[in-house]
Amino acid sequence: xxxxxxxxxxxxxxxxxxxxxxxxxxxxxxxxxGQFYMLRGWDNELLLGRPISVHDVQDGLTSFLYEVRGxxxxxxxxxxxxxxxxxxxxxxxxxxxxxKGKVAVVxxxxxxxxxxxxxxxxxxxxxxxxxxxxxxxYLIDDLKDFISSSYVATNNGRIGHKGFITDIFNxxxxxxxxxxxxxxxxEKIVRMCRDYKTPVYVSxxxxxxxxxxxxxxxxxxxxxxxxxxxxxGPVFSGEDVFLDA
Amino acid sequence: xxxxxxxxxxxxxxxxxxxxxxxxxxxxxxxFDVSKLGGxxxxxxxxxxxxxxxxxxxxxxxSGIMNSVGLQNPGIEEFxxxxxxxxxxxxxxxFANLGGGTIEEYLSGIEKLNNSDIDMIELNISCPNVKAxxxxxxxxxxxxxxxxxxxxxxxxxxxxxxxxxxxxxxxDMSEKCCKAGADAISLVNTFKAMAIDIYKRKPxxxxxxxxxxxxAIKPIALRMVYEVSRAVDIPVVGMGGITTxxxxxxxxxxxxxxxxxxxxxxxxPDICLDIIDGIxxxxxxxxxxxxxxxxxxxxGV
Ligand SMILES: Cc1cc2nc3c(=O)[nH]c(=O)nc-3n(C[C@H](O)[C@H](O)[C@H](O)COP(=O)(O)OP(=O)(O)OC[C@H]3O[C@@H](n4cnc5c(N)ncnc54)[C@H](O)[C@@H]3O)c2cc1C
Ligand SMILES: Cc1cc2nc3c(=O)[nH]c(=O)nc-3n(C[C@H](O)[C@H](O)[C@H](O)COP(=O)(O)O)c2cc1C
Ligand code: FES
Numbered sequence: 150x151x152x153x154x155x156x157x158x159x160x161x162x163x164x165x166x167x168x169x170x171x172x173x174x175x176x177x178x179x180x181x182x183g184q185f186y187m188l189r190g191w192d193n194e195l196l197l198g199r200p201i202s203v204h205d206v207q208d209g210l211t212s213f214l215y216e217v218r219g220x221x222x223x224x225x226x227x228x229x230x231x232x233x234x235x236x237x238x239x240x241x242x243x244x245x246x247x248x249k250g251k252v253a254v255v256x257x258x259x260x261x262x263x264x265x266x267x268x269x270x271x272x273x274x275x276x277x278x279x280x281x282x283x284x285x286x287y288l289i290d291d292l293k294d295f296i297s298s299s300y301v302a303t304n305n306g307r308i309g310h311k312g313f314i315t316d317i318f319n320x321x322x323x324x325x326x327x328x329x330x331x332x333x334x335x336e337k338i339v340r341m342c343r344d345y346k347t348p349v350y351v352s353x354x355x356x357x358x359x360x361x362x363x364x365x366x367x368x369x370x371x372x373x374x375x376x377x378x379x380x381x382g383p384v385f386s387g388e389d390v391f392l393d394a
Numbered sequence: 395x396x397x398x399x400x401x402x403x404x405x406x407x408x409x410x411x412x413x414x415x416x417x418x419x420x421x422x423x424x425x426f427d428v429s430k431l432g433g434x435x436x437x438x439x440x441x442x443x444x445x446x447x448x449x450x451x452x453x454x455x456x457s458g459i460m461n462s463v464g465l466q467n468p469g470i471e472e473f474x475x476x477x478x479x480x481x482x483x484x485x486x487x488x489f490a491n492l493g494g495g496t497i498e499e500y501l502s503g504i505e506k507l508n509n510s511d512i513d514m515i516e517l518n519i520s521c522p523n524v525k526a527x528x529x530x531x532x533x534x535x536x537x538x539x540x541x542x543x544x545x546x547x548x549x550x551x552x553x554x555x556x557x558x559x560x561x562x563x564x565x566d567m568s569e570k571c572c573k574a575g576a577d578a579i580s581l582v583n584t585f586k587a588m589a590i591d592i593y594k595r596k597p598x599x600x601x602x603x604x605x606x607x608x609x610a611i612k613p614i615a616l617r618m619v620y621e622v623s624r625a626v627d628i629p630v631v632g633m634g635g636i637t638t639x640x641x642x643x644x645x646x647x648x649x650x651x652x653x654x655x656x657x658x659x660x661x662x663p664d665i666c667l668d669i670i671d672g673i674x675x676x677x678x679x680x681x682x683x684x685x686x687x688x689x690x691x692x693x694g695v
Contacts (some may be wrong), residue, residue: 154663196608196609198660200674234657359415359421361425362421363417364417365414367452375445380421
């Protein structure tokens with residue numbers, strides 16, 4: 150029995166930036182960086198669980214960082230300490246963190262969520278973080294101890310570069326790039342890296358139902374045909390998805 | 395006490411995982427022992443491999459979901475070669491769900507399945523997500539009659555015809571299928587439905603329409619199962635929005651020999667086990683020895 154479906158207690162659930170919440174649950178599955186859970190914090194209001202990446206795993210606690218977007222994440226944001234939330238996972242293949250050399254982590258918005266745990270696991274690499282935000286910047290300070298440098302861009306120029314993170318990313322310096330954010334951003338990064346033959350891994354998003362690879366609603370076209378984001382991903386080679394599909 | 399028999403095939407209980415929501419069982423077997431199910435209906439198979447539809451494939455509606463997968467599947471030969479041997483390791487009844495765009499496609503599919511190790515064929519004449527005619531078979535009773543009778547001429551496995559709730563007349567449809575020789579009937583598939591993205595001012599789905607399933611359709615599905623069970627004398631397998639054991643009992647009382655559970659698997663992956671346990675407890679508390687005692691016992695006007 151590979152995945153578990155269970156009800157676990159919420160230890161805390163608090164707003165950490167405007168509309169961004171951190172949920173901590175009592176769960177010691179030891180998920181891998183880049184994996185996700187299907188979360189359900191409701192009875193009948195909604196049917197499907199919502200896929201949310203593992204943000205951190207520590208001392209028998211698993212945390213998630215999520216942005217309130219629609220109904221499901223709205224309900225999640227109202228859940229209180231002690232509530233028993235339904236979790237199903239961990240699902241998917243995450244990032245390979247057994248790498249050496251210079252690694253760039255490139256994120257857009259809430260795409261930074263899975264990167265906290267990922268960066269912590271990249272113990273043998275030298276990491277530069279490129280993080281783009283719309284307006285408010287979050288999580289960067291928490292990551293300071295684990296990275297060499299951080300570069301920030303905001304759409305309105307509130308902090309860091311005014312514009313997109315792709316404006317200030319330099320692909321030639323890195324042995325490997327890990328990327329999570331909007332598809333247009335990830336595609337741009339993959340194209341920028343192609344000229345330097347720098348491998349890029351991207352974490353894809355698709356609407357999901359089963360979360361385990363059975364229903365085929367989450368397919369993503371790749372060089373090797375249709376793949377299931379929930380089971381074969383969510384992490385894929387950027388080239389396979391954006392260049393050769 | 396939970397066992398039921400369908401066209402001479404014994405099911406250890408009346409709960410079958412519905413086509414398209416359960417793959418070929420392998421993934422769910424990582425969550426619970428799928429051998430505890432009465433049966434598994436495979437993902438809809440077609441003669442040739444299909445990549446399925448582009449664009450969004452799933453969308454949550456009020457108390458339901460809409461899907462537009464478009465019968466992505468590896469094709470029958472690949473199914474028989476790689477998936478079926480794995481499925482055979484499960485101790486459960488295998489329903490091969492067969493879809494098609496033309497009569498010829500159905501017939502070639504049947505020929506291939508005839509010599510395979512599956513238990514029964516669920517003939518899907520009702521998939522709303524395939525443009526190439528898949529739907530038409532399920533809409534008009536006369537067209538359905540043609541397909542089913544041609545299929546029955548060559549089929550060596552029992553044929554359970556899966557009806558679409560979008561049929562012009564569900565009772566007439568079931569009677570025609572029965573006349574054409576169907577061994578059983580299952581219903582309902584998904585309802586043709588639609589959603590609009592008001593900011594993009596476009597339909598949410600690339601195909602405009604998608605199939606609605608889940609609790610939202612249950613009362614209508616139940617009514618259809620009731621009507622069809624009274625119209626035909628072959629076994630009926632009921633589905634549509636079943637999420638609890640109480641729902642399952644309702645379908646059985648309405649006339650279903652067995653039930654299928656689809657969308658609910660997404661709510662809780664082992665929900666079928668809850669439903670099986672619930673049916674059992676109900677039987678104990680109501681002193682029911684065999685489900686045939688309550689099957690089709692509801693008689694309205
Ligand atoms: C593998 C994976 C990991 C994710 N990790 C995170 C994370 O760590 N933090 C975070 O804030 N968000 C994450 N997301 C996105 C998150 O799943 C959606 O924001 C969320 O499902 C929206 O649900 P809703 O009910 O609030 O929105 P609604 O728009 O009301 O949702 C309606 C339906 O669409 C689905 N949906 C809507 N947007 C998305 C989306 N972008 N991706 C997938 N499904 C969507 C919902 O799950 C739901 O089924 C992740 C998505 C995937 C696929
Ligand atoms: C994602 C999804 C895929 C489906 N694929 C198929 C299919 O391939 N063949 C088929 O006959 N029915 C398919 N169905 C329909 C279901 O088998 C079932 O008839 C329908 O969903 C109603 O039952 P439910 O409300 O319990 O889900 C699919 C349903 C869903 C939700
Ligand atoms: S969500 Fe069902 S296959 Fe990915």
